[in-house]
Amino acid sequence: MSTPKISVRDVQKIFPVGKEPFVALGGVSLDIGDNEFVTVVGPSGCGKSTLLNILAGLEQPTGGTALVDGKPVTGPGPERGVIFQQYALFPWLTVRENVEFGMRTAKVPKGERRERAEHFIRLVGLEQFADALPKTLSGGMKQRCAIARAYAVNPSILLMDEPFGALDALTRVRLQEQLLETWSKERRTVMFITHDVDEAVFLANRVVVMAARPGRIAEIIDVDLPYPRDEDMRLSPEFGALRNRVWHAVYHQRQIKEPAK
Amino acid sequence: MAVTSAGATRADNAPARPRKNRTFLVLNIISIVAGIAIWWGLSLAGLQFPTPAEVVSAAWKMIQDGTLATDVGASLGRVLAGFALGSVAAVIVGFVMGWYTVARGLFEPWIQFFRTIPPLAMLPLVLVLMGIGESPKIFVIFLAAFLSCVISTYQGVVNVDKTLINAARVLGASDGTIFGRVVVPASTPFILVGMRVGLGSAWGTLVAAELLAAQAGLGHRMQSAQLYYDLPTIFVGIIAIGVLGLIMDRLLMIAGNKLTAWQENR
Ligand SMILES: Nc1ncnc2c1ncn2[C@@H]1O[C@H](COP(=O)(O)OP(=O)(O)OP(=O)(O)O)[C@@H](O)[C@H]1O
């Protein structure tokens, strides 16, 4: 592999909490290749969001480096789109205006802005709601809007922090399929955090399993299932076997003796 | 606009709303009519109140000789001037306080201190310093509006959802853009609440200030009516103050609802 798209080198994050500092990430290393879809699972509090925020440039690591395209991350950048669990749509802007937000800050001329917004709104199937305010959208529609908004600035990387976490099971499955469809049309490097083992396996080229105290990578599991993936794939024995592996890696961590870091 | 799935659930209770509103309106009207009837009854039963008819005729006289218009004009002019100045200053100071920690540290003690003083209590000092023209009254009203509004603007800025700011940052927004396109709209609901409280406080302060020192205005009119034991005029003044206050509050509320129609669950 040439230079990885994302390279996390021994990244540490220590939060000064009270007298004893809290080690949220205790030396995490991970390479993600161009156009790879990586999912990250792990118990609550193992530092998944912290890792993502460091890559997004919203937080600084206290040790190690995070590289994107070989350059250290120093702040947010247009090549990295972020999708938050709480949607984070601007409630006073319509769907279209939300999608155009990033292009406006990038001073994209109006005509092109319109056109690109239109394209991505259609891509996520919200064309009928382009002029609706977020409050009139369902949770799934809000998240699709957030995905369109992130796509619209044309980032080469998408960082997604439990984007479907707040949705019901059915909407979730639909959005997973839709996300893969979007991703197959518009290839990006994706890091996708989730609590849901099925979701992690269904979406990923590779599943990164993290463990807590200190936050670290416990195991990386390759998912060698072909795309496009559909419902049949979900029910296949290969899928089931992978899911069981990931499940074990996530939920039987207590049996692993805590390595002295 | 297209109907959304969320819109559909909202439509379910839509027919209930107007019916409920109508019942409410009917109750309101019944209550008002009953209130006037009781007032009338009491004044006929020998209480010192003028009857509603007497008050209406006093009002009619004041309308015809132009005194009511003059008084209302004087009062409204003062309150609007003071309120406008106070709100603008409050929004500016509130934003500065919310955005810059240093400014917060410097302004906060003074604002907290003056907030505990009823603006009217400043009147004697202000009258000495500024004379008896329009400026002391407008200044006191300015103070009332400013102090009510500044804290809520500041709260609005401080409480802007951190994820929205992060969302703007990852979309490439500079600090200036974040301020103009995220912080300002996000704090509008807080500012509007502050302005409504500020308007109420300004109106109350105004009338009291006019009672103490003015040559015209609703408060002044009532004050001079008191000397002649002219109860109908006092009633006209009270009712005019209430009605005008209500109208201004409603106008501000309607404007506010328009501006913040994007808010969830309203
Ligand atoms: N600003 C902070 N100050 C102190 N501790 C923090 C801070 N942010 C995160 N932490 C701690 O770091 C740990 C990792 O947090 P993080 O949000 O990355 O977890 P997570 O894996 O995303 O969990 P979840 O799945 O619940 O979202 C948590 O134990 C949290 O309490």
Ligand SMILES: [Mg+2]
């Ligand atoms: Mg998290």
